[in-house]
Amino acid sequence: MKFATIKGWGKCLPPAVLTNDDISTFLDTNDEWIVSRTGMKERRVSHVHVSDLSYVACVRALAAAGVNAEEVDLIIFGSCTADEVVPNTASRIQLLLGIKTAASFDLNTACTSGMYALSVASAMIKTGAVRTALVIGAEVISVAQDWTDRNVAVLFGDGAAAFVLQGTEEQEGLLADELGCYADSRDILRANGYGLRYIDGQNILGTIWWDFLGQEIFKKAVMGMCEASAGAIAQAGLSTDQIDLVVPHQANLRIIEAVVKRLGVSGRVFLNIHKYGNMSAATTPVALVEAIEEGHVKPGMHILLPAFGGGLTYSAHIIRWGERVTPVHIADIELPPCEKSALEMVREHMSRPRAGGPF
Ligand code: ACO
Numbered sequence: 001m002k003f004a005t006i007k008g009w010g011k012c013l014p015p016a017v018l019t020n021d022d023i024s025t026f027l028d029t030n031d032e033w034i035v036s037r038t039g040m041k042e043r044r045v046s047h048v049h050v051s052d053l054s055y056v057a058c059v060r061a062l063a064a065a066g067v068n069a070e071e072v073d074l075i076i077f078g079s080c081t082a083d084e085v086v087p088n089t090a091s092r093i094q095l096l097l098g099i100k101t102a103a104s105f106d107l108n109t110a111c112t113s114g115m116y117a118l119s120v121a122s123a124m125i126k127t128g129a130v131r132t133a134l135v136i137g138a139e140v141i142s143v144a145q146d147w148t149d150r151n152v153a154v155l156f157g158d159g160a161a162a163f164v165l166q167g168t169e170e171q172e173g174l175l176a177d178e179l180g181c182y183a184d185s186r187d188i189l190r191a192n193g194y195g196l197r198y199i200d201g202q203n204i205l206g207t208i209w210w211d212f213l214g215q216e217i218f219k220k221a222v223m224g225m226c227e228a229s230a231g232a233i234a235q236a237g238l239s240t241d242q243i244d245l246v247v248p249h250q251a252n253l254r255i256i257e258a259v260v261k262r263l264g265v266s267g268r269v270f271l272n273i274h275k276y277g278n279m280s281a282a283t284t285p286v287a288l289v290e291a292i293e294e295g296h297v298k299p300g301m302h303i304l305l306p307a308f309g310g311g312l313t314y315s316a317h318i319i320r321w322g323e324r325v326t327p328v329h330i331a332d333i334e335l336p337p338c339e340k341s342a343l344e345m346v347r348e349h350m351s352r353p354r355a356g357g358p359f
Helices: 031-038 050-065 089-097 113-127 183-188 214-235 253-263 280-293 342-351
Strands: 003-012 016-019 042-045 074-078 103-107 132-139 159-168 173-181 189-192 209-212 302-309 313-320
Touching (some): 042 342, 074 089, 103 113, 113 302, 132 280, 280 302
Parallel strands (some): 074 103
């Protein structure tokens, strides 16, 4: 197959909403600071595992595509907050979907994971290795959050989105992608405490604290997203004027504004950062799903998706949308009800025993 088109799309946002005012009940911060520095008003906190959010997003994406789960022969779970490392989270999603066998694996490049997954799945479809893929960008950051640190606690939220990809001879789906990583900046963003290096007799898994140099991340994010976007636009043989819609990673409104100004694409940008904050790997995928649902995506559009994440990884994808912008079916599926408020769940995370700490 020459191309891998996006046939279906679905998202799953946990229902519990954590507002800026909620956060200011336990941290020295306020709505005015958070809105003016980030553009965020609220975010979601999940009451279920990331695999459960992903499962619902996948069922919705398969229905939107009009594709049966048995046709799926590849599942890529893009995330840095897997349920478990062994077995991987993709295999639980496969099990929940009732798919007997598929190539199922997890992919972690932090916030760019969903977009890297799109690249890998498209490439595997183009080589003929697989025919139908589920690409997932999902995150439950709330569990890995240091809720005592106002530098990071205000920035993140939980969510999931999924896409169904299939091969086609039509010039649709991913036209160009530019991926990279500033490895010399890997220390500026670190969720300390998970990973085997933290089992050293002094610490236990479950204590998480962040290294987060906000201004350095800001500068590298703008640089990476702009360079990758310019590279992908050139690779696709397009000019910036031919980009119809930009759906960027939503980590900070000011980062997006800087990228948009440098690229010269103002007036063509989809934003939802005010509703969800930064959902890491789920951010750009959820934004693309909402852009489709809200009617911003038209047949044949060229869509640019720039992103960045810990690593410090960056990416830019150019998609040419196909003919269909409405779902084939709408799935009748919901998450189990949530009995607690977002604030109650955050307080539970804060009350978990903390051991070790920075060492
Ligand atoms: N509430 C109130 N005040 C705060 C808060 C808060 N939540 N956080 C920081 N401040 C204070 C600081 O302590 C500082 O006070 P001081 O001047 O008395 O020292 C002041 O606000 C300014 O802090 P800065 O760090 O200079 O604020 P800045 O304008 O740079 O904004 C921010 C900080 C929002 C973090 C910004 O740097 C940013 O967005 N960086 C990029 C972060 C990002 O995108 N991360 C995504 C990571 S992606 C992934 O893969 C996980």
